[in-house]
Amino acid sequence: MTSPSITASGAKARASSSLGFPLILLICVVSSAVLYFGLSQLDSSYAFLAAYTVLQFVALATAWNILGGYAGYVNFGVAAFFATGVYTSVIIYKTVQWPLLVTIPVAAAAAGLLGLGMGYLTLRLRGVFFSIATLALAVVLNTIVVNWSFVGGSRGVYVMRPQEIILFSSYERYLFVVMLVLAIGSVLIARTIENSWLGRGLAALKDDEMAAECAGVPSLRMKLIATTISGALLGAAGAPFPFFVTYVDPPTAFSLSIAVNAIAMPLIGGTATWLGPVIGALLLGTFQQIATVTISSALNLLIVGVVLVIFITVAPNGIIGFVKDLREKRR
Amino acid sequence: MTKLTRRQTLALAGSAVATLATPALAQTSPIKIGFGMALTGGLAGGGKAALLAYQIWAEEVNARGGLLGRKVELVNYDDQSNPATVPAIYTKLLDIDKVDLVVSGYATVPTAAAMPVVMQKGKVFLSLFALAANDQFRYDRYFQMQPNGPEAKFEFSRGYFNLAQNLNPKPKTVALVGADAEFGVLALEGARENAKKAGIKIVYDRSYPPNTMDFGSIVRAIKATKPDLLFIGSYPPDSAGMIRAIHEVGLDATMVGGGMIGLQFAALKQQLGPLLNNVVCYDLYTPEPTMNFPGVVEFLKKYQERAEKAGVDPLGLYIPPFAYAEMQILEAAVNGVKSLDDKKLADYIRANSFSTVVGDIKFGDRGEWAKPRILLIQYRGIVGNDVEQFKQAGKQVIIDPPQFKSGDLVVPFESVKR
């Protein structure tokens, strides 16, 4: 019963890889260049900051999807990894003051390590147990940060942006470019995983873990790789955050809205392929950004909730799945 | 009404001609004041009340004919109590909406997140209840409305320990307890120092996490140390929880209270009612005769009439007068320099003293009030749970500082066992 579905997802993966990697890379580079110069034309740092927020969600949604979408392991503890990135950044800022570009890999490594550790601890758990364990992890980390005065503890910590930044006319632009690179990097990594033995293995696990194990898929190793990469990318996306808000306290770094968005966006876009989270994040992120500055009341959140529920109900496989269904029907 | 407004407008417009190159255009386009405000999430209670105060001010100003002959328009967005939304909100306000002036949202976190954006544009920045937010930035166009003074953390407990020190017999021990969040930690830090200075021994010193449900075990642990004084640095839900637990466990001490956020709000006053008797707490304004600044009664009346419809605190004693005063300062400064130039405005605000509904304000180091004015009040004669009684004088007696004092400290605090 399982072998047909494994081959099916394998076929799907091959189909999406019909666009070669160099071509995708080229598209990314060209589109980001267009985006950058397009935003520059607007002559406003608002565009860059708004885009930063949206791109941060692209990175988070993509990173979450590596474990949640491909392997079907729902990570509720996105905030734990994001905050690990945030606080690694804070620690580096308060001690050695390395530049952001050096901070990001360190933050990614720290969050990746956390992912590996969490994987060892919890990956034997199936389904919702795993999800709850990740939620607990976020609470435990939150408590540790609250009690750790060096990183500001519960009072929070100020992070000053550097005065000058080479090559860029403003720090907002710099932050934007950093997040753009992180988002594209995450997407490329996710896409590479999807088309590799790892992606096919994870898809098999998602279909039927027991059968996959019987068929010789090294499930634990695969899941550990997936949690590590997913965690690292989530952490990397958190590293620039202190410089974005300049003041970080635990409720901000462990914010529920981060977790909600990182999960809702892939679901709205579609979890099966790398494109789903990207579309979901672009749509929902942009929508939230617009709603914040237009509706700007409690209704804003209400609308996000309603949109989410409607989408989930009408298009349960996300936008990607919906479009695919439409095409198949037409055929 | 219309006639009056027009006449006023013309009168003010005359003065504006001197500074503005295009007075005709200026008359048609309003002065936009932008800010993000917490209308949802954890800070929304304060945020919505502050927004109402701003709105009352804007209506009044417009009824008087506006600022510099131009109407005033508030442009505000909901920051959802989430600092991550703030940088984008302020850049939108400044770049896209082209607001003329900005003020901060409610509380520290959103203020801090707005700082880099505001600083980059060189805007004058009045902030509302942001604790020591400028200590790091050292921005010279920043002014803060909460009367903490430059050394905020000591102020929340200064009056408390001053009074304690002078009691006879002098209290020997103090228990410190507070919420594990920004304010609680800060208030406790200050209390620790003040206790040391006053020569009072700390016998319990712990913080509890936000969302703690049961304070019984904490209060019991405190009671076991038999402190003479109990100083609390808490947030709204836990302020109520602590006071209830104190009565339930039966903790008696010379003085109980201190830095409890939430007791200033109608909801908690009403709920705790008689349990508040003899509790001491920091406050910023209470309707005592010593605080009868010009305009404050009228403002509160207007606010209280509209509070229910706006779904905000029905008394509005804590944040709204200061939010209103903030706008009064902005108004006075704009009228003073007859321009919207940020540098001139900042220089003017720094140099002058302002008469507002919360008294005379002069700014000092880092944009904090030059002289701190945190009040220590004591609840007296609270009967039942009627919220109206808190509008009267004599219920929230000011016991410190001396110049606003309206009554003497009454000791000891005795728990009500029912």
Add this chain to the structure above:
Amino acid sequence: MGNSLSIENVSAGYGSVTVLSDVSVHAGDGETVVLLGTNGNGKTTLMRCITGQVVPSRGTIVAEIDGERHNLIGLSTEEIVDLGISLVPEGRRLFPRLTVEENLTLGAYRQSARERIAASMDFCFEVFPRLKERRTQLAGSMSGGEQQMLALARALMASPKILLIDEPSVGLAPILVARMIDKIAELKTALGLTVMMAEQNFEQAARIANRGYVLVHGQVAFAADSVDDLRNSDVVRRLYLGVG
């Protein structure tokens, strides 16, 4: 007033895998019909088709209950059970963390059965005194034989007209298999049931069957009008009796 079951030209499978092709099987009023065949030849799938767990890709399944004809295809499992067709499923599928008594009570889920729970339970305890002894024990903690008894008793609680039994002998010691088959025969006579039983154990099944079918690779390889015909058929001899 007959209770019979007619399966005509049924094909079914899972996804792209076809398990049954063009199977026609019939059980007349009061008959005991046995489906023979080794593992993986489609007996369980056929049972699932009858009980609505698998929807056939083609063919018809019609049950006649008290003279009234019902088309079973398209009905849900619970609707089919509600008509008076009970299945003792492969692997028994008891509620392991409920007691014997609770399992039996739930067996009488049908509206018409619920009214006589007490009487049905008394009957079951009479037939299976062992269950009475263990009435408060959790079903999951009993031995295989006891569990099979409970599964059978639970199916009877629904007061069925047609009883389907899928592999009652699996996992049981030979002596228990014989006893179980005896019980089925006894119940069938007592209650006037129409029985369709899938079984691997030819000798035991043959003791109580009126007729039989042999399923091989999802097709009816042989349909016998009597037990003797079965015993003499080449297919059966090849499959079961080790005669070549």
Add this chain to the structure above:
Amino acid sequence: MTFSLDLFSNAIVSGILLGGFYCAIAVGITIVFGMLDIVNIAHPAFIMTGGFIAYFANTQFGIDPLAACAIAMIPAYYLGRLLYRFYNVAFEKRGEESLQGLAFFFGLLFIIEVALLLIFGVDYRFVEAPYIGPTIEIGFISIPWRLLIPLIVGLGLVLVIIAFLSRTFIGKAILAVSQDPLALRLVGGSPVKVKEVAFGLSIATAILAGALLIIIQPIEPSFGRDFIGRVFCITVLGGMTSLPGTIVASMILGVSESLTSTFLGPSWSPAIAFGLLLITLAVRPVGIFGR
């Protein structure tokens, strides 16, 4: 912190009192999440709804908060059934309940929370009742009625539900569906109908739990989020499907939080509770009472 018998016994009592309340908030989750496999993370939002119903009835009509919510449990039960029917058609029938269903409840959590915010505003709300305030003294142990009532009602609620599940036919069917939905169909029961009843029951318990919450402390709409973790933690610790397990797990959580906050300092108590959960999941993933 120095140890004393007085403190220790009071901490235990406090923990048990708190545990009683935890029972009431967790019982609904144990039913839907543990037994029916529905990850209703919007459950805390229903608890908040209950709290605000109590608030509304109490301030507008002077009705006792518990009485108000006891009445409200009836419409809540039917609302819950309706909600499940929608969930079933939209997600379970399509076999997409795990991920999409989760997101659905996420969205619902937001919608309810904001709806409460729009109706009741952002201020902390509270109720008045004769049992809020007084305390019983037994020797050196003090028991506030404010916490004792939730303990009694919370435990009572769980016991009533245990009795309901083991004594009634539909109750047994709910237990059966949690063990083997297919087997239930084979005896002629419709899992959908049974789950509908159970879901309605779970929502009804949430409403009552809301009354208990607002008796214990003032609430505001977004307060419920804090419970998501705690509630699931209790259910998992208790072994998912076991209601007695839920009681024990609630007590363990309550007592461990209380002991930690008395002797180690309160700021560590959430980490202790969740640490306990992480260890349980790692060492014995089926929980204390799991089989």
